[in-house]
Amino acid sequence: MNEEEVIMDNQNYQAPISHTKAWIAQTWISFLLAISLTSLGIIYLPVNNWIKGYLGMGLFFSVGSTISLSKTVRDMEDSKRIINRVDEAKLERLLAEHDPYKS
Numbered sequence: 001m002n003e004e005e006v007i008m009d010n011q012n013y014q015a016p017i018s019h020t021k022a023w024i025a026q027t028w029i030s031f032l033l034a035i036s037l038t039s040l041g042i043i044y045l046p047v048n049n050w051i052k053g054y055l056g057m058g059l060f061f062s063v064g065s066t067i068s069l070s071k072t073v074r075d076m077e078d079s080k081r082i083i084n085r086v087d088e089a090k091l092e093r094l095l096a097e098h099d100p101y102k103s
Contacts, residue, residue: 035063 042055 035059 038059039056042052042059045052045055
């Protein structure tokens, strides 16, 4: 293992965030409850079936795009974190190699 790998492994290591079972359950329950109640509201809305279908499609497209957006934001943050770790490792390597007192 070379020096750069050691710096990348040891410096500024952040353990992955692990969520509690209660948090995971709460997020799934709230998601399912929101979708279910909104769907029931659309079903019992006193309008034509074409309008209900339109609102239902809008609901499901909104959910799909929200999932895509959250994945994209997460991926962008992950890539920034990796790039920052590589940049920090390069800087540490340059600083370690540079000795101002060496002639």
